[in-house]
Structures are given as structure tokens and as C-alpha cells.
Amino acid sequence: MIDFTVSEADQKILEQIIAEGRAGEKYTRYYEDNEDEILPEKFAEADDFPSLLKQFATRSPEDTPAATFQMLVIMYRNITAGVTLRQGRGALGNAALSAAGTAEQKAKWGNTILAMSITEPGAGSDTKAITSTAKQDGDEWILNGDKIFVTTGIRCEGVVVWATTDKNLGRAGIKSFVVMKDTPGFDILRKEKKLGIRNSDTAAYSFRDCRIPKENVLGYQPDATANKKAADDGYKGVLKTFNMTRPGVAAGGVGNALGAFKFGSEALADEGIEVDWEAGVHHRTAVQDKLIEIEADNEAAKLSVLRAAWLADKGLSNNVEASISKAKGGEVCRTGPQRIMDLLGGMSVSHDHLVEKFMRDGRISDIYEGTGQIQRLIIARNILELSSAELS
Amino acid sequence: MISFELTEEQELIRDTLNGFARDELAPKAREADESATIAEDIIASGWELGLATTQIPEAYGGAGGDRSPLTNAIILEELGYGCASLATAIMAPTAFIQPLIDFGTEAQKQQYLPLFTGSEFHGASLALQEPQFTFDPVDMRTTAERQGDNWRLNGTKTLIPLGDRASHFLVIARTGPERGLSHIDAFIVARDSAGLTISASTGTQGLHALPMSTLQLDNVQVSADNRLGGDAGIDGRRLINTLRVGAAALSVGVSNAATSYAIPYAQEREAFGEVIGKKQSIAFMLADMYSEVQCMRWMVWQAASALEQRQDATKATTLARNYTNRRALKVVDDALQVFGGHGFIRDLPLEMWLRNVRTLTVLEGPIAA
Numbered sequence: 001m002i003d004f005t006v007s008e009a010d011q012k013i014l015e016q017i018i019a020e021g022r023a024g025e026k027y028t029r030y031y032e033d034n035e036d037e038i039l040p041e042k043f044a045e046a047d048d049f050p051s052l053l054k055q056f057a058t059r060s061p062e063d064t065p066a067a068t069f070q071m072l073v074i075m076y077r078n079i080t081a082g083v084t085l086r087q088g089r090g091a092l093g094n095a096a097l098s099a100a101g102t103a104e105q106k107a108k109w110g111n112t113i114l115a116m117s118i119t120e121p122g123a124g125s126d127t128k129a130i131t132s133t134a135k136q137d138g139d140e141w142i143l144n145g146d147k148i149f150v151t152t153g154i155r156c157e158g159v160v161v162w163a164t165t166d167k168n169l170g171r172a173g174i175k176s177f178v179v180m181k182d183t184p185g186f187d188i189l190r191k192e193k194k195l196g197i198r199n200s201d202t203a204a205y206s207f208r209d210c211r212i213p214k215e216n217v218l219g220y221q222p223d224a225t226a227n228k229k230a231a232d233d234g235y236k237g238v239l240k241t242f243n244m245t246r247p248g249v250a251a252g253g254v255g256n257a258l259g260a261f262k263f264g265s266e267a268l269a270d271e272g273i274e275v276d277w278e279a280g281v282h283h284r285t286a287v288q289d290k291l292i293e294i295e296a297d298n299e300a301a302k303l304s305v306l307r308a309a310w311l312a313d314k315g316l317s318n319n320v321e322a323s324i325s326k327a328k329g330g331e332v333c334r335t336g337p338q339r340i341m342d343l344l345g346g347m348s349v350s351h352d353h354l355v356e357k358f359m360r361d362g363r364i365s366d367i368y369e370g371t372g373q374i375q376r377l378i379i380a381r382n383i384l385e386l387s388s389a390e391l392s
Numbered sequence: 393m394i395s396f397e398l399t400e401e402q403e404l405i406r407d408t409l410n411g412f413a414r415d416e417l418a419p420k421a422r423e424a425d426e427s428a429t430i431a432e433d434i435i436a437s438g439w440e441l442g443l444a445t446t447q448i449p450e451a452y453g454g455a456g457g458d459r460s461p462l463t464n465a466i467i468l469e470e471l472g473y474g475c476a477s478l479a480t481a482i483m484a485p486t487a488f489i490q491p492l493i494d495f496g497t498e499a500q501k502q503q504y505l506p507l508f509t510g511s512e513f514h515g516a517s518l519a520l521q522e523p524q525f526t527f528d529p530v531d532m533r534t535t536a537e538r539q540g541d542n543w544r545l546n547g548t549k550t551l552i553p554l555g556d557r558a559s560h561f562l563v564i565a566r567t568g569p570e571r572g573l574s575h576i577d578a579f580i581v582a583r584d585s586a587g588l589t590i591s592a593s594t595g596t597q598g599l600h601a602l603p604m605s606t607l608q609l610d611n612v613q614v615s616a617d618n619r620l621g622g623d624a625g626i627d628g629r630r631l632i633n634t635l636r637v638g639a640a641a642l643s644v645g646v647s648n649a650a651t652s653y654a655i656p657y658a659q660e661r662e663a664f665g666e667v668i669g670k671k672q673s674i675a676f677m678l679a680d681m682y683s684e685v686q687c688m689r690w691m692v693w694q695a696a697s698a699l700e701q702r703q704d705a706t707k708a709t710t711l712a713r714n715y716t717n718r719r720a721l722k723v724v725d726d727a728l729q730v731f732g733g734h735g736f737i738r739d740l741p742l743e744m745w746l747r748n749v750r751t752l753t754v755l756e757g758p759i760a761a
Binding site: 279282 | 393394395396397398399402462526528529530531571572573574629655658659669670672675676678679680682683686687688690691693694696697698701706707710711712714715718719
């Protein structure tokens, strides 16, 4: 049965997340201003809140399905502007490992924080344009190239790197390699300085004749034919993870939009400005109209995210819906906070308040994990039945 | 618990109406629009499907289906895909029936619901819209004054769909000076009431096939028994929300039809040596249209679900209506743009869809979810 209500038990978990986020807000400005520092693994306040995993374990299987609920969790995490009190042990590379790694590889690196390193100064969404190379030399691969925008790139213990084994093969020539931090020839060049999400550590790397064992190719099989197939499957496996990570990233953007909205509507309510839902069109102020419009847009994006995750929960294909949610999340993460700031005026940019942070933090959600334009390409190719060569 | 799962019954209804809308309604839409008439056989075929009447309880001779705004939203979207004009004609009695089920006293239900359980179409319409540009349900000019055992109604109602064949009207009026949805009332007014003058409205930009009527109410006496809900009156918010969700659901259907029509065109139409779907400027429009149809649908479902669960759906409905009004217009307008000059010519349905969706997004209350 169609239903959009959240059970009382889930509502409690979500409120807990808000409370935890609020507790982290006292550190927010510090880490905005001291960008070179990374968050400690745990703040003392973390102990005041039960771990999410423990709370998840208590959830009824009859309740909102897990992936769908996870989207709400991400949104609620982003409704506040607090720093994360407890840093997770996983990163994007771990998702790639679980999607494309062999049993041996999962056993070996499953408990290692692995970042994901694809982007280069000259290659973003167009991954087949990457120029980092991998050359086989006996039982080793030699990596050379520069990588940027590596999320969790400072905190991680290792990284899954994309490099091309043969530029002429295009995408088919790209393999992913697991490289540990202490490998000679692998250097962290810097922590990037960003518009927003400043307490998420983003790194730039260089690889110079960096030698890694052949067993570090994601999905490695000793047999040559099996190995080639594994590498192909591995690439597809990594792409497949986007079907769940995209709604997740969209959820983050929607959360920022919801956070700005919550801040803005509460601040205006304190001044006596609230939407009168019964007022009728000729009796509403411009501000009330705008609040309704922003909330409607946020809500639609939120529902598109829940839909994409719900399809995954049901085991149904969500390729297009994942992109729809990402495009919609990308839209409101930009327009939501920006329009709220219109309503709050000059004071909204002051560092006395955290509302300006939602705009800066949200902005990335229309860029990483595929820009809004890439999402539209994916949606359009699907509905028009065009290949990536026919529509790019 | 969050779920997008249709019930088996809803799936069956959707699939059945999907075919009905494409095979029966869509091919007749243009002719109906041009001639400004609704063929009797269309009204009869909609009636046979029981779309407007299945939710009448068995006690009053109905099929006893659950009163479900969600199911109605699904029905209306499918019908809207075929033709919003014909859909509104088929569903016009719902704007009388659903409020009766929701708010009617036992006596009112016994008296009026059986009118609709026969095998032949029975007309009854809601009279809400008024002729002034500042019309809003919160701020009506039609008044109902209590006089002893009766109410006396004065005012003008217009753009009432299928008013020409309505035996009764549900006239919405204000009973006091307060503004707001909580302060409106509904009165069951028979067609032959003294003081009631019925005339045909001039045509409308969209839903052009629909015959619309105007009611002039001059001291029309309505007995207290015919105030909907009796002394308790009605939940005005719920009434208006039900209507708005209905119109929004139709808009989603029109938007879906326009998007589904534009996609194959973009796959075939060539310009500058390739199909226009291969051009990002067109492809991105289509991607957005396709995405928005889904987003609109979820917004409508969310509001319908609140109605179904008997929550106050005013906020969810206002958000859904606000969203679908903006996006449906944009989607259909963009679909027309994809066709260029052809979109402007009345041979194709695009200009009709644009007129229909423009009408649905401003007109209050032709049908109810």
C-alpha cells in the first residue's frame, strides 16, 4: 500500500540523528576556519548518542525498507550543520571493493578505509579520458599519473585507483588497483581547499613509478582469461554501485536544502512570518509564496530519492530513477539554500549563523558522483534508446 | 512505513484504465475538443466501468469499494493521459458523490447516493468557481444565510462541468464572515429550485469539450436537511483538498501523455542531418520532462495518501498543487516546443494539452479524488 508516513520508532532514530548533528554544531565553525585539520576519529560528545548501527539492529523488518530508510538518515544527517561526531570506517573505495573484489581481496582489505581515486586534472566525468597509466612488469604493475578530488583521501589507509593499461582500448583498458598509503612512489600532494564540505578531506595524489603486486588489481584472478573477464565485470560492478550511491549523494543534497529550509522557516517564524496554509492566493505574501515553492521543490526531490532507493529495496532496476533523484537532488541543493538566503537577507551570509554553510556544502551535490548534466544524459539515453556514442 | 507499492486492485485498475485511456479516450479527444461536445457513448462507457461510483457503500446500493483518494488519484492520472476533457466529463459526478460519502448525514446518503447506482449515467455537479478574478475558495461571494429551518443562497457560480445534465448541484457557499477553508459549507440544490437560473457558460480555453454551466442563485431556499453534513457541516479543508488532488492527478496524466508523445518524435524527426533527440538541447528537455512526471506523481500520491489516512492534508495538498501546477505547465509547454511549428497546429494534440493543463491548474474543483 502506498504510504509516506514514518513509523514512530524510525522517527525516534531520525530525531536522534538531528540531536547528534546539533551537538556537533559547536565545532562546525572551527573546522571551517581551520581547513588543514581533519576531524578526530571521535569527539567526546559521541558517547552521548547510541551508535546508528545499534539502532538499526532494532528496526522491524515490517518497517520502511532499509535502503529507503538509509536515504532519510542521510537527509536528516544533513539537516543540521554539525560535524560528524564519529567518523565512519568506510569510504567509496570500500563500496568498489565489495562490488568488484574477490573473496580474498575482501578478506584482506575489508577493514581498511579505502578511498576511490578516478578524477584527474584533465578527466572528470569522461573517465575514459584518464591518462594515469599502469604497465605490467613481471608480477607487478607500475603506476604513473596525477589524481585529484580524492574524497577521504587524507584519512584513508589505502585507495582504489583507476589507471589505463592501454589508452587505445578506451574504457576497456581501464583497471582499478588497490594501493596502500605507504607504497613507495605514492604521494599525497595536498588537501584541497573547497567552497564547502570543508571537513570532508579531499586529497590530490601523485604516482611516480609506483609498484604494486599484480594481486592488487580489483577482481584479480590467477588465470589470464578469467582475469580479463573479472576486470570487465569489476568495471561494471563499480558502475553499478552508482545506482545506490547516487540516491545517497542526492539525499545529502536534499538534506542540505531541507536544513536551510528548516533554519530559514524557523528564523522567519520567530519574526512572526509563517505560511498560512489556508490563506488563499490573494492573501499570501511574496515570502509565504516563496516558502511554499521552496518546500514543494525540496519535497519532490526528496520523494524522487526515496523512490530510487525503494526500487533498490524491492530488487527492481533503478538505473534511471537513481539519475532522476541525483538530478533533482542536485537542483534543490543549489536552489533551496540560495532561495532561503533571499528570504533572510543580508544577515544570512554572516558567520554568526550556519545557514550560509548549507549553500556552500550543498553545492557539491550537483557535481560529484556525476553532474546534473551527466544524469540528464543517462536519463535521455535511456528514454530515447540512444547509446553513449549517439548522445554525449 | 514508506512504500510506493500499489495494491493488487490498484494495479488492475491502472492497467485497465491505461488501455481505456489510450484506446477509447485519446482517439476521440480532438473531435470532442473541436466540436465542444462530449459524445454520449463516452460518458456511457465511463459509467459502465463504474469509475465514479464504485466507492459508494453497499448499504446505498453501491459496489462498496473502499473510499480511496489514492485509487482515485491513480484513476484520474490514467484518464488524464487519454483526455482531460473526457476524463472530467466521466468523473464530474465524483465532485458530488465523494463529498456526500465523506460528509453526508445518514439521511442525505440514503436519499442521494442511490441516484448514482443505476446502469445509466446520472449527472450531478459541484458548483464552486465564481465569476470574479479574485475568486478563491477561502474568499467566496456566494452566501448562505440561515432563516429558520432553511438556508437562503445568493450568488453566482460558473464553469460547472456538465451542469446541463445535473439533477443536483453541490453549491459551495460561505455561512459567515470568516475567511478560510474551515468556514465554507456545501448545500445540495435541486435543479428545479425556485430562484435558480441555469445558463450555458461561454467556452473555455481548455477542457473545451466540456459543456459548462453558470448558476445564478437569487434567494434560493434550501432546507436545513440539505446542508451537507447537517448541523455539523463539512470539513472544508478536506473538501477543497480532495478537489485539488483530483485536478493535480489529471495534470500528471496530461504531462505524461505529452512526454510520451514527444519522445518518439525526437527519435524520428531529423534536423541538420540527425534526429533531434541526439541534440542535448532537446534530450535534456525530455530528460527533465520525464523526471518531472515522476516527481509530480509522487507529490500527488503523498497528498492523496494523507487524505486516505484522514490526516489534515492541507499542507501536502498545497505543496502538491503548487508543484504540479508549475511543473505540468512547463512539461507540456516544453513538449509543444519539441514539435516546433507542428506543436502550434491543431492537427496534433500538443496545443490542446497545453490548453487543458493550463485550465486544470487554475480552475478549482471540476472533479474529486
